[in-house]
Amino acid sequence: MATDVEVVAPPSEPVAPPARRSIDRIRRFSDPLIFGVLITIGWQVIIQIFDFHPVVLPPPSRVWTVLSTQGDFLLESMLDSLDTIIRGFLYGSLFGWAAGVAITYSPIVRRAIHPILVALFVVPKAIFLPLLILWWGVGGFPDHKIVVTMLLAFFPVTENTIAGLSGVDREMTELSRSLGGSALFMFRKIALPFSLPFVLAGLRIAMTEAFIGTLFVEILVPNEGIGSRIVDAQDVSNTQFIIAAIVVIAAFGLAAYFLLQWIEKRLTKWY
Amino acid sequence: MVLRSDSVLKKPSTWPAELLRRLWNAKELILTLLAALIGWIIILEIQDYHPLVLPPPGAVWEYLVAEWSSLAKETLWSFYEMLLGFALGGSLGFAMAIAIFYSPFVHRAVYPYVFGFRVVPKVAFLPLFLVWFGIGLTVKVVMAGTAVFFLVLVQTHLGLATVDPSLVELGKSLKMKESLLLRQIRIPAALPAIMVGIKLGITYALTNVVVAEMVVATNGLGFLVVRARQQSRTDGIIAVIIVTAIVGILVYQLGRAVERRFTFWYFEERTG
Numbered sequence: 001m002a003t004d005v006e007v008v009a010p011p012s013e014p015v016a017p018p019a020r021r022s023i024d025r026i027r028r029f030s031d032p033l034i035f036g037v038l039i040t041i042g043w044q045v046i047i048q049i050f051d052f053h054p055v056v057l058p059p060p061s062r063v064w065t066v067l068s069t070q071g072d073f074l075l076e077s078m079l080d081s082l083d084t085i086i087r088g089f090l091y092g093s094l095f096g097w098a099a100g101v102a103i104t105y106s107p108i109v110r111r112a113i114h115p116i117l118v119a120l121f122v123v124p125k126a127i128f129l130p131l132l133i134l135w136w137g138v139g140g141f142p143d144h145k146i147v148v149t150m151l152l153a154f155f156p157v158t159e160n161t162i163a164g165l166s167g168v169d170r171e172m173t174e175l176s177r178s179l180g181g182s183a184l185f186m187f188r189k190i191a192l193p194f195s196l197p198f199v200l201a202g203l204r205i206a207m208t209e210a211f212i213g214t215l216f217v218e219i220l221v222p223n224e225g226i227g228s229r230i231v232d233a234q235d236v237s238n239t240q241f242i243i244a245a246i247v248v249i250a251a252f253g254l255a256a257y258f259l260l261q262w263i264e265k266r267l268t269k270w271y
Numbered sequence: 272m273v274l275r276s277d278s279v280l281k282k283p284s285t286w287p288a289e290l291l292r293r294l295w296n297a298k299e300l301i302l303t304l305l306a307a308l309i310g311w312i313i314i315l316e317i318q319d320y321h322p323l324v325l326p327p328p329g330a331v332w333e334y335l336v337a338e339w340s341s342l343a344k345e346t347l348w349s350f351y352e353m354l355l356g357f358a359l360g361g362s363l364g365f366a367m368a369i370a371i372f373y374s375p376f377v378h379r380a381v382y383p384y385v386f387g388f389r390v391v392p393k394v395a396f397l398p399l400f401l402v403w404f405g406i407g408l409t410v411k412v413v414m415a416g417t418a419v420f421f422l423v424l425v426q427t428h429l430g431l432a433t434v435d436p437s438l439v440e441l442g443k444s445l446k447m448k449e450s451l452l453l454r455q456i457r458i459p460a461a462l463p464a465i466m467v468g469i470k471l472g473i474t475y476a477l478t479n480v481v482v483a484e485m486v487v488a489t490n491g492l493g494f495l496v497v498r499a500r501q502q503s504r505t506d507g508i509i510a511v512i513i514v515t516a517i518v519g520i521l522v523y524q525l526g527r528a529v530e531r532r533f534t535f536w537y538f539e540e541r542t543g
Contacts, residue, residue, distance in 0.1 A: 028379055035380035056402065111299035122474050123519035124481040127492065130500040130508050134324065212392040219394055220485060227395065234398040242399050246391060253390035 058240035066244040074226065074248045081214050081225035082252065088149025089210040093203055096154040100161025100199075114162075121155050126216060133221065144221075149213035153206040160202025164195025200264040207256050215249070326506040334510040342495065342514050349480050349491040349518070352408065356415020357476045361469065363416070364423030369453075371424075372431045389421045394482055406487045414483040415476035422475060426468025430461025463537045470526035477522050481515065492518065 040060050046052070047059050054062065067074070099117070103110045129148060136144040168191050176186050218227025226245055233241035294301070308328060314320070315327055322330060335342070371378045397414060404410040434457050442456045458465075484493025492515050499507030531538065 031376055031379035032381075032383045035384070108299060111297075112303040115297070115300050116303065119516065119520050122523035123516045124478040124492075126478065126482045126485055127496055127512050127515040129485070130496050131505070131512065134500075134505060134508070208390055211390070212394065215392040216394045216482060219397060230395065230398050234401065237402070239399070239402055242402070246395050246399070249395050250387050250391045253392075254387055257390050 055237045055239050058243065062240040063243045063247070066240045067247065070241070070244070074229075074245060077224075077226040077229045077245075078248050078252055081218060081227065084143070084145045084149060084225065085207075085210045085214045088146045088213060089153045089207055091146065092150035092153030092210065093157040093206050095150065096157030096202070096206070097161050097199060099154070100158040101165065103158070104162050104165040117155065117158060121159075125151055125213075126220075129217065129220060145214060145217045145225075148217050149210045152209040152213035156205035156209060157199065157202040160198045160205075161195060164198030165191055167198070168194045197264070197268040200260070200267060204257060204260045204264065207260055208253065211249070211253050211256070323503055323505050326509065330506040331509045331513070334504070334506045335513070338507070338510070342511070345491050345495050346514060346518055349477070349484065349493070350522075352411045352480045352484075352491060353415055353473070353476045353522070355408075356412045356480060357419050357473055359412060360416030360419030360476070361423045361472060364420040364468075364472075365427050365465075367420075368424045368427035368431065371428055385421060385424060389425070393417050393479055397483060397486055401487075406489060410487060411480050411483040411491070414479045418475040418479045419472040422472045423465070423468040427461065427465050430464030431457055433464070434460040463534045466530040466534050470523070470530045473526040474519065474523050477519060 043057075043060055047057060099113075103114050103117075125148070128151070129144070132144045132147050136147055172190055173186055176190060181189075214225065215227045218225040219231055222228035222231040226249060230242050230245050233239075233245070311325075311328055315325065367381075371381060393414060396417065397410075400410045400413050404413060438456050438460055439452065442452045447455065480491065481493040484491035485497050486493075488494045488497045492511060496508055496511040496515075499505075499511060
C-alpha cells in the first residue's frame, strides 16, 4: 500500500526548458514579461468594453494603488500568517520525519499505522477543522491554526522520508555492518545522507501545504493573518484588496519555494 | 503477449479465503483501530467529558443511523460537484498542456505564471470566486476545477515532454501526420504521467469542493459538518468526518482503478 500514493517528489523539477543559445536565455525572461503586459492590457480593455463594476473586476491600476498605499498593512498581515505557517511547517515536518523513520525501521509500526496515514492523505483534511477548533479552540495551545498546518505539512515529509530511507544502498549498509558499524553509526553516516534529497523534496511540498493549511483556517475562521483580511475585504466588497492580497501571498509562496529549492541544491550537489 | 507464469500456476482462491487472508494481513491495522476505539471508551470512563467535547462512540453511531438519508444525499451532492469540477479543470488543463507543448512561446510565457499560481493556496481565490460566481453550484465547481487544472496541466506536459524519442522517430519514419502522431503515439506514451495527474486531481477536486462547501454552507459534506458544529452536535461532526473519510478513500480508489484500466501495460512492465 505504501507505494500507491504518489506524492513522492522528484528531487528537483525543471521550471523552464534548458536554454541552449543566448537568444533563448533572453526570451526566457522577455516572453513571460510580454505575456504579463498583454494580460494587463487585456484586463484593462475588457473592463472598458464590458463596463464591469469595480467590485466585480477592478482595473489593474486600482490593484496597484492598494499594493502601493496599503503595502505595509498587507505585509504585516502576511507576516502574521507566516508566523503560523513556519511554526506549523517546522513541527509538522519534524513529526513527519520521525514518523517516516519509525515506519521504515519498525515493521509493526508500518503495518499498524502507515495505512491510516495513507488513508488520511486522501481524505479532505478541511473536514477536521470543526473538531480541531472544538478541542484546541481559538487562542488555545497549540492553536488550531498550527494543528491544521501541521497536519498538512506532516504527510509529504513522511512519505518522502520513507521513500528515501527505503532506497538506501544495501551493499553499502552490508559493507558497513561487516566492518563493525553500529546501527546508529550506519543511520547517521549512510541512511541520513542518502535520504536527504528525498526529505528536502518533501519539505518543499510541505511548505506549499503549510501555506494552504494556514490560509484555509484564516479564511474559514477569521481572526488574524492575511486570510482574515481577505474575508474583511470581501465583506466590504473591496475586490482590489483581495487581488492585491493574492499577489502578496503568491510572492511569499514563491519566495519560500525557491528558498527551499536553493537549500536543496546546495545540500545535494553530490546527488 | 507474454504468457505470465504466475497467472497460470496460481491456485484459484475462493472469496472467503481471500477475505480471511486480507484481514489477516491487516491484523495490526485492525488492532490499532480497535485500540483507538477502546481508548475512546476508557477515556470517557475515567474522565466524564461533556458530550459536546467528546461524545461516546454510541452517539456517533446513532447519528449515522438516524441521519443516513441526509448524509447520503449530501455525499452525492459533493460527488456531483467534484465530477463537474474535475471535468472542467481536467479538460482545460489537458488542452493548455498541449498548447504549451507545441508552442515554445506559450511555454516560456505561460509556464512561470502556472508555476506561480500552483504555489498559491487555491482557498485564497475563494473570496474572489464568491464575488464572481455567487454562492451557487458554480463556485464549488470552479474551486475544484482550479485545483485539477494545474495538476493535470503539469502532469500532461511532463508526460508529453518525456516521451521516448525513438517512438516519435518511428512514427515520423512512417510519415505520420502530427495530429495522428499526437493521438497514436505521444498521448498513449504520456498516459502514465497523465493518469497520476488524474488520480491525484480527483482527490484534490474533492478536497476543494469540501473547502468551498464549508465556506458557502448550502449543501454537501462541508455543509453538514458546519451545520453539526452550529447545532453543537459533536457526534454529528465526528459522523460526518467518518463519512468523508470513507468517501475520500473511495474516490482515491476510483482514481486508481481508472489509472490501472488505462495504463495496465505500464504497471506490468514495472512490476515485471
